[in-house]
Amino acid sequence: MADAHNSPAAASRRIDEATNTETVGHEWDGIEELNTPLPRWWLWTFYATIVFAIGYCVAYPAWPMISGATEGVLGWSSRGQLQNELDAQQAARARTVAALADMPIEQLPDHPELMRAAIAGGSAAFKVNCVQCHGAGAAGSKGYPNLNDDDWLWGGDLKTIETTLIHGIRQPGDDATRQSMMPNFGADGLLTAEQIGQVADYVLTLSGKARASASSQQGAQVFADNCAVCHGAAGKGSRQFGAPNLSDAIWLDGGRREDIVAQLTRPHHGVMPAWGNRLDPVTIKMLAAYVHSLGGGEDFAETPAPPDTQPTEAE
Amino acid sequence: MNKPDQIKTQDRPASLYAKREPVFNRRIDGKFRRLKWAIMVICLAIYWGTPWLRWDRGPYAPDQAVLVDLAHRRFYMFGIEIWPHEFYFVAGLLIMAGIGLFLVTSAVGRAWCGYACPQTVWTDLFQHVDRFFDGDRNARFRLYKAPWGPAKIARRLAKWTVYLAISFATGGAWIFYFADAPTLQYAFWTGTADPVAYATVAVLTATTFVLGGFMREQVCVYMCPWPRIQTAMLDEKSLIVTYKDWRGEPRGSVKKAGKNPDRFGDCIDCNQCVAVCPTGIDIREGPQIGCITCALCIDACDRVMGETGRPRGLIDYATLEDAEREKAGQPPTRHFKLIWRPRTILYFAVWAGIGLSLLFLLGTRVHTDLTVAKDRNPPYILLSDGSVRNAYTLRLRNMQGRPRKMEISIEGLPGAKIWSDDVGMAEAGTALTRIVPADETQSLRAYLVVPAGTPAQEFTFHLQALGEAREQDSAEAQFDAPGEQ
Numbered sequence: 153m154a155d156a157h158n159s160p161a162a163a164s165r166r167i168d169e170a171t172n173t174e175t176v177g178h179e180w181d182g183i184e185e186l187n188t189p190l191p192r193w194w195l196w197t198f199y200a201t202i203v204f205a206i207g208y209c210v211a212y213p214a215w216p217m218i219s220g221a222t223e224g225v226l227g228w229s230s231r232g233q234l235q236n237e238l239d240a241q242q243a244a245r246a247r248t249v250a251a252l253a254d255m256p257i258e259q260l261p262d263h264p265e266l267m268r269a270a271i272a273g274g275s276a277a278f279k280v281n282c283v284q285c286h287g288a289g290a291a292g293s294k295g296y297p298n299l300n301d302d303d304w305l306w307g308g309d310l311k312t313i314e315t316t317l318i319h320g321i322r323q324p325g326d327d328a329t330r331q332s333m334m335p336n337f338g339a340d341g342l343l344t345a346e347q348i349g350q351v352a353d354y355v356l357t358l359s360g361k362a363r364a365s366a367s368s369q370q371g372a373q374v375f376a377d378n379c380a381v382c383h384g385a386a387g388k389g390s391r392q393f394g395a396p397n398l399s400d401a402i403w404l405d406g407g408r409r410e411d412i413v414a415q416l417t418r419p420h421h422g423v424m425p426a427w428g429n430r431l432d433p434v435t436i437k438m439l440a441a442y443v444h445s446l447g448g449g450e451d452f453a454e455t456p457a458p459p460d461t462q463p464t465e466a467e
Numbered sequence: 468m469n470k471p472d473q474i475k476t477q478d479r480p481a482s483l484y485a486k487r488e489p490v491f492n493r494r495i496d497g498k499f500r501r502l503k504w505a506i507m508v509i510c511l512a513i514y515w516g517t518p519w520l521r522w523d524r525g526p527y528a529p530d531q532a533v534l535v536d537l538a539h540r541r542f543y544m545f546g547i548e549i550w551p552h553e554f555y556f557v558a559g560l561l562i563m564a565g566i567g568l569f570l571v572t573s574a575v576g577r578a579w580c581g582y583a584c585p586q587t588v589w590t591d592l593f594q595h596v597d598r599f600f601d602g603d604r605n606a607r608f609r610l611y612k613a614p615w616g617p618a619k620i621a622r623r624l625a626k627w628t629v630y631l632a633i634s635f636a637t638g639g640a641w642i643f644y645f646a647d648a649p650t651l652q653y654a655f656w657t658g659t660a661d662p663v664a665y666a667t668v669a670v671l672t673a674t675t676f677v678l679g680g681f682m683r684e685q686v687c688v689y690m691c692p693w694p695r696i697q698t699a700m701l702d703e704k705s706l707i708v709t710y711k712d713w714r715g716e717p718r719g720s721v722k723k724a725g726k727n728p729d730r731f732g733d734c735i736d737c738n739q740c741v742a743v744c745p746t747g748i749d750i751r752e753g754p755q756i757g758c759i760t761c762a763l764c765i766d767a768c769d770r771v772m773g774e775t776g777r778p779r780g781l782i783d784y785a786t787l788e789d790a791e792r793e794k795a796g797q798p799p800t801r802h803f804k805l806i807w808r809p810r811t812i813l814y815f816a817v818w819a820g821i822g823l824s825l826l827f828l829l830g831t832r833v834h835t836d837l838t839v840a841k842d843r844n845p846p847y848i849l850l851s852d853g854s855v856r857n858a859y860t861l862r863l864r865n866m867q868g869r870p871r872k873m874e875i876s877i878e879g880l881p882g883a884k885i886w887s888d889d890v891g892m893a894e895a896g897t898a899l900t901r902i903v904p905a906d907e908t909q910s911l912r913a914y915l916v917v918p919a920g921t922p923a924q925e926f927t928f929h930l931q932a933l934g935e936a937r938e939q940d941s942a943e944a945q946f947d948a949p950g951e952q
Binding site: 170188189190191192193194195287288289290291298300301302303397400401402445447448451 | 482483484485486487682685689752753842843844845848849850851852853856858888891892914919
């Protein structure tokens with residue numbers, strides 16, 4: 153008997169009576185499997201997938217080679233696709249960017265749509281350029297101003313913020329930079345240690361953090377002679393000079409007595425880059441809008457003329 | 468090893484692939500065919516008609532009765548409007564549909580397959596087209612066998628054109644469920660509709676053309692999981708189309724049976740049951756996956772039985788249990804008992820329970836909602852006068868089809884004042900009033916400020932809808948403040 157299928161399974165193949173179909177010959181506890189033929193259309197579908205696969209390999213990157221993959225005749229690449237999507241984003245933003253470029257920042261509040269776009273763009277730019285010092289929530293830290301509050305060293309309306317951004321703080325190469333230099337009263341021997349202690353006691357009374365004492369009363373005279381020229385007679389500061397308000401609750405470099413003494417002895421002078429040299433004007437506008445939107449932004453004064461001459465409280 | 472059927476097997480060349488056996492089902496009229504007609508007309512009318520029904524929802528919402536508005540994430544169904552966060556209504560409906568199928572299957576077998584399944588309805592429709600162009604069973608068979616010539620090509624092209632037209636109408640109707648039908652119709656024909664609409668129509672036209680025009684019963688036999696599930700769900704009390712072999716066998720023609728009435732059963736072997744079958748099976752081989760229980764063979768057999776003077780019902784809807792009873796000469800179970808039994812009652816109870824729960828939820832849902840997200844970075848802001856500010860993002864949800872005035876107030880935070888980007892700190896008050904547009908959620912950034920010295924604490928935002936429906940909602944929130952230094 154020349155049996156090509158000389159295996160136990162082949163041997164026990166039989167025709168199933170109920171379906172008239174051949175079995176595959178295996179049996180598991182009395183359960184047998186029918187060898188039902190596949191429908192032919194299924195075969196054609198299979199061939200179609202093979203054709204598709206060949207076409208795909210020709211059209212797209214497919215075969216791994218030594219230093220890369222075959223490129224595919226369509227020239228598609230994931231990086232190319234990313235670039236296209238980025239370009240499309242850029243193009244979609246182009247109108248907004250152009251509108252922002254043409255608009256003086258004073259007029260921005262009159263265009264709520266543009267304002268929203270600017271704030272969104274500013275939020276993104278802030279995360280790249282500003283969070284390193286001011287923090288992700290723009291809340292700053294000791295020595296780095298909190299941008300959410302209502303206390304502004306140089307002013308908190310849109311135009312002023314923009315100006316501060318463009319020219320930076322204490323930037324040597326920029327004539328219009330925000331420049332304020334409190335003298336090293338202690339380190340340079342302008343005041344004695346005792347006088348510094350007295351003035352610190354006096355400053356603490358300005359914001360109600362300490363009660364008047366003999367020391368603070370002597371400090372008042374020292375303050376009037378040395379400090380009032382910038383900080384004002386009542387210690388309310390001056391935005392013209394970037395002199396902080398000493399009578400409020402906000403202390404950039406700390407509000408404890410030793411902080412104030414340290415600041416009097418050798419003041420900390422924070423710096424910020426002149427972003428006008430680094431960022432494009434639209435990004436700066438957007439950053440200004442974002443910072444202004446954080447909850448402490450100020451309206452323009454009645455005459456939105458030069459913002460640098462904003463009325464200062466006490467001088 | 469030497470059993471005869473094994474030798475036979477090895478002699479046969481094994482064929483791995485089987486060509487489809489074409490089905491040329493004969494026209495038949497009868498009780499079940501008419502039922503099938505009626506259900507087909509209803510199903511097609513529902514499918515094609517529904518998007519064109521209008522439903523007035525006022526000026527702020529679409530007036531299409533059934534609309535799945537994906538762009539605005541709303542689902543409209545007559546008086547019901549579902550928002551994405553209420554998707555459990557849709558999930559509930561799907562579960563009801565599933566359990567409904569279980570219920571129908573355990574009560575009346577594969578009635579879904581036989582009458583209402585879109586594959587069945589459209590296959591039926593296409594088979595009528597076949598009959599219209601090529602004639603009835605024998606004519607279609609002859610044409611199938613005939614060599615390709617001009618006449619056959621012309622006929623085939625005409626028929627396929629009609630296939631394509633039906634497929635296009637089918638695919639085309641689908642998109643109207645997802646946008647305002649008249650507007651989309653106009654846009655579609657003027658070439659200004661979204662490319663997605665054209666792509667959808669193209670894909671559905673192609674699938675209808677292929678599945679309805681050519682695949683037909685193969686979808687049921689090879690592709691569809693439902694026959695498998697149903698096979699597992701059917702029990703001895705489920706109605707299935709049954710050939711009563713105890714009555715029909717042995718088969719014999721009228722002539723033979725006339726000569727020798729005692730030797731033959733009622734089946735005259737006329738093959739009418741096979742001829743009318745839309746899936747091309749022989750019901751006399753017993754229940755099988757290809758049988759969609761459309762009951763056309765019952766119609767065919769009943770007619771033959773009538774013509775030959777035999778009682779109807781040689782092929783009939785019967786349960787396996789009844790088949791045994793009938794074999795034993797007992798009367799069949801009463802109909803209501805087939806349907807009214809623990810299994811169906813349980814399915815029905817679950818089905819109805821879900822339905823009633825959904826209705827209850829629909830009736831009691833509130834159309835106003837407030838959610839609060841607190842700014843966490845920074846948690847609080849010290850202001851120059853020593854007061855403390857916290858910022859929150861409030862989302863006011865107005866689920867009614869008209870703009871509504873809503874008031875946000877603060878409870879449990881003494882001395883708190885609230886303002887917003889558009890109000891300004893100078894006008895801060897104890898409450899904010901907003902007009903929330905119809906059927907929208909409005910996001911609002913709110914600032915709260917409390918006097919110096921207020922400790923961190925929990926409090927409540929309260930939302931009150933002003934106007935006739937005075938709905939309200941509230942949300943707990945945390946107010947952070949600097950701790951003691």
